[in-house]
Amino acid sequence: MRTHYCGTITSAQIDEEVTLYGWVDRRRDHGGVIFLDMRDREGIVQVVFDPDTEEHFQRADRVRSEYVLEIKGRVRARSDATINPNMLTGEIEILGKKLEILNSAATPPFQLDQHIEVGEDVRLKYRYIDLRRPEMLEKLKLRSRVTSSIRRFMDENGFLDIETPILTKATPEGARDYLVPSRTHEGKFFALPQSPQLFKQLLMVSGMDRYYQIAKCFRDEDLRADRQPEFTQIDIETSFMNDQQIMAITERMIQGLFKEVLDVDLGDFPHMPYAEAMSRFGSDKPDLRIPLELVDVDDLMRQVDFKVFNGPANDAKGRVAALKVTGGAQISRKQIDGYTKFVSIYGAKGLAWIKINDITAGIEGLQSPILKFMPEDIITQMMARLAVTDGDIVFFGADKTSIVNEALGALRVKVGEDQGLIKGDWAPLWVVDFPMFEENSEGNLTSLHHPFTAPACSPEALEKNPEQALSIAYDMVLNGTELGGGSVRIHQADMQQAVFRVLGISDEEAQEKFGFLLDALKYGAPPHGGLAFGLDRLVMLMTGAKSIRDVIAFPKTQSAACVMTDAPGLADNKQLRELNIRLREKPKAE
Amino acid sequence: MRTHYCGTITSAQIDEEVTLYGWVDRRRDHGGVIFLDMRDREGIVQVVFDPDTEEHFQRADRVRSEYVLEIKGRVRARSDATINPNMLTGEIEILGKKLEILNSAATPPFQLDQHIEVGEDVRLKYRYIDLRRPEMLEKLKLRSRVTSSIRRFMDENGFLDIETPILTKATPEGARDYLVPSRTHEGKFFALPQSPQLFKQLLMVSGMDRYYQIAKCFRDEDLRADRQPEFTQIDIETSFMNDQQIMAITERMIQGLFKEVLDVDLGDFPHMPYAEAMSRFGSDKPDLRIPLELVDVDDLMRQVDFKVFNGPANDAKGRVAALKVTGGAQISRKQIDGYTKFVSIYGAKGLAWIKINDITAGIEGLQSPILKFMPEDIITQMMARLAVTDGDIVFFGADKTSIVNEALGALRVKVGEDQGLIKGDWAPLWVVDFPMFEENSEGNLTSLHHPFTAPACSPEALEKNPEQALSIAYDMVLNGTELGGGSVRIHQADMQQAVFRVLGISDEEAQEKFGFLLDALKYGAPPHGGLAFGLDRLVMLMTGAKSIRDVIAFPKTQSAACVMTDAPGLADNKQLRELNIRLREKPKAE
Structure with missing residues (x-):
């Protein structure tokens, strides 16, 4: 049996006889002596064979990268000159x-330290080799x-661990x-379940x-x-707790997790209403590490003679908002062009901006293509409201509210990252007081979460004013990522039926689909x-992984295939x- | 928030104010006072409302079975006359x-204490009610x-917990x-995986x-x-351990589990070769709580002039075995007819027997329809070998070895149960030294476990004498149930290819199906x-459940349907x- 993992041996084991199992990470021949870097799950240790141990020296001479070895030997201190302070076992x-x-081992299709060059497709095909890389191992170990x-x-x-179908x-x-x-029911x-939602409610x-x-x-x-076709959810449900109690206990869980695994103290999570998050950050999952905020200027813009601004400002479903970036006056025209393109992804038709060069010089100290459209007092009031100082830039969004929020919300994050404005490592929060419904593209109401979410009002009030109804739902957000979401559920049939009615689901349809609920x-x-x-997302955040595929042992490609097994x-x-x-035959090409 | 679960309140809480949440298990009206049995996950407690608390008394009067209540009250001792020693909360x-x-709550489709009468189909349709029964709750809690x-x-x-696809x-x-x-790959x-076997090997x-x-x-x-279409496996794989080490660590796991959950000490598990298990018990998962064994009498039966016996006795693939049941002479002819029918399920063409009434009387003291076919000295030798005493019965199996083993192996268990011979509660063991291959009905060799199991011999020996080859496989058996099985795997490509060749899998087919391995x-x-x-089976054994459906929250019926959700x-x-x-159209009836 192994006495130690390779990566765990330190000076504390000097003079001990050890037995190791692992892979040859590297083999070098130096001054008549053979050096093997032996690798296992816990790290790497250097093994030296000298010609004294003839038979074993010869074997050491024969081994190549990725050979699997059993090694017995004695731990000894390295000479001062050969100590490697970059290795845990370097002494x-x-x-x-x-x-x-x-x-x-045959020569592997790629060397572990050349994984970048070979491209992800090769790495996914030989996933069992790619997973040998310490970075990959560490991610799965952390998971x-x-x-x-x-x-x-x-x-x-x-909490009882109960499996659902x-x-x-x-x-x-x-x-x-x-x-x-x-097969048995023709x-x-x-x-396959999109979530265990109904089963956990039935439990x-x-x-x-x-x-x-x-x-x-x-x-x-x-x-x-x-995204992945199959993903993993930490699924929780409890009876007789209200929203505050559910948030409190799951917050404690995540706090404990970060403390235990990363030694990070997340502190208490602030609560923020959905409406406030959208207004200040243009997002229901704001990254609070970025000290930039959207500021409403609709009231001012109603008075300007510039249709791009006064149109949305006068529209109940429109919004004009400003995003001040401290020190952003140095952003070049070329960068601004890039940002303009960026916000167009979200439907914004342009990106107005004002640079503040010298605030004491009044309008003369400002630089912007849009100044000419605005009365000076409006500009002055706006600058005061935004509390600008020299060297700032202000971006503007003016469109339907949803477009302004999405465009400026995304721009806020992008500029924050580009300008190195991110403060701190972790910024958790709860977003609460979501609307029950949102309008879809056809103008019909759909559930913002799902139709089993409890409203914060009576069935009568819900049916009378569904657009106004708030839900007892909550999302946990960390660094701009939605870590999780949930709600108090409807537990009474009349309320559930009222929600179905608002959603335009007939009693018959409801009975057929959710009769059992x-x-x-x-x-x-x-x-x-x-x-x-x-x-998956939680582990991505905790490991700093860039791709969800890096935190899943055997992921699918973006076309939902496994190139390793050819599934x-x-x-x-x-x-x-x-x-x-039977397979559907393709219509024949003519 | 709740202060206690209902079922956990004892005299230790007397005079405490408690807050409970739960269901009305029963409501009684007695001498102007209302008694509610309140039930939650942890049990039942009696709550008394008297008319002093007018508003609440009236509510208590209105509640019915399965209503969901919040109750606040004070714990008090019951009078001696009303103490219920059968309840944990009975004092x-x-x-x-x-x-x-x-x-x-509407009147439920069945009362919890009438679950037997309504039949399993109704219970499965209203699974969320059936799961309220304390026996069901306890099974899922234990799971x-x-x-x-x-x-x-x-x-x-x-061990790292790693998800496979x-x-x-x-x-x-x-x-x-x-x-x-x-959808994306037309x-x-x-x-869906039958097991994570290949993925765990790749890990x-x-x-x-x-x-x-x-x-x-x-x-x-x-x-x-x-059986269930979806079932749950505790899946384990380790590198650099041999079979003994793997058995040792998983044995410790199961021992620890039984100690922790049932306070049962399983002791050390004996190891028994497959050949011995088949010979002595006719089964590769013998229930060692039953003190009955099969005894070979082929050598004796070769000499008798009775084709039913001497045929199999002279056939290399045949077997004649005896099963002595101590005290079984009292088994009636009718019961023997029942056992004869029972063994016919396993292909046995009959069930010969001898009752020992008076061993001192020689052949006169025996009772059996088959005595006339046997020379007296053979009978005497056989009785000596079986060490019979007065009051015993001996059953015989004579057929192909596989039929004798299955039939007498099953009979051994059935008679053991019927005659109340089961000794002790738990009898674990390891069955080891399995053959690599078995012959299927077409006379071809197939893997006894799976084709990735390592043989206990060289590739050359394997290909030369595949029928003789043993595998490094092991099954853990408890009370006649196979709890788990595993093996050392093949880790070298040439051995894997040798196994595929024995199985008649061409290189091409192997490459197509298992190329990645x-x-x-x-x-x-x-x-x-x-x-x-x-x-599922482990939990069945530990809870004494009769059906696998009792240890799964939402099981399928025997036709692989869910009658609750109508899936x-x-x-x-x-x-x-x-x-x-597209759906395949049925050929039209004529």
């Missing part, structure tokens, strides 16, 4: 006495520590379902009181950089609520026949 | 002061404690795969060293009482091995079109 080395080659810490917290707080029924959660044809299909109706699960969820969507609400459903965290693959006709399906 | 009651109705205990053990022993590639593990049509399908090649996962697995098989074995694969436990369901044409499939 010692192993004087090798025995070497067994447990397996040889394991994260789930372990969360599970311990959940256990200690009386993977083969289940389609429920319209917005995204496309993965379907699984049933022409019917299971759906509350069952009296489980406190439930959690680290659950696989599935969405058949077109993938973006931070509506039934359950009638048979003694307790008040309940919960939360779900995206584990998905063909099915044979016998299988398809058993499943009562 | 106290709560004098109710406040009662809030949090939700009402949660089991996974928690196992995870803690794994953490403490340096659910959307993956079909690998022929014997059973039928569930398929998932891919005409192709993912398969070892990646250097993860120690992996575990509590993983969902899927098999689209016709369901038996103890064969590649991985070439690039520095460490020696590795592991084990997988069936979590599987219909898919609309748009979805099917996107997935590039």
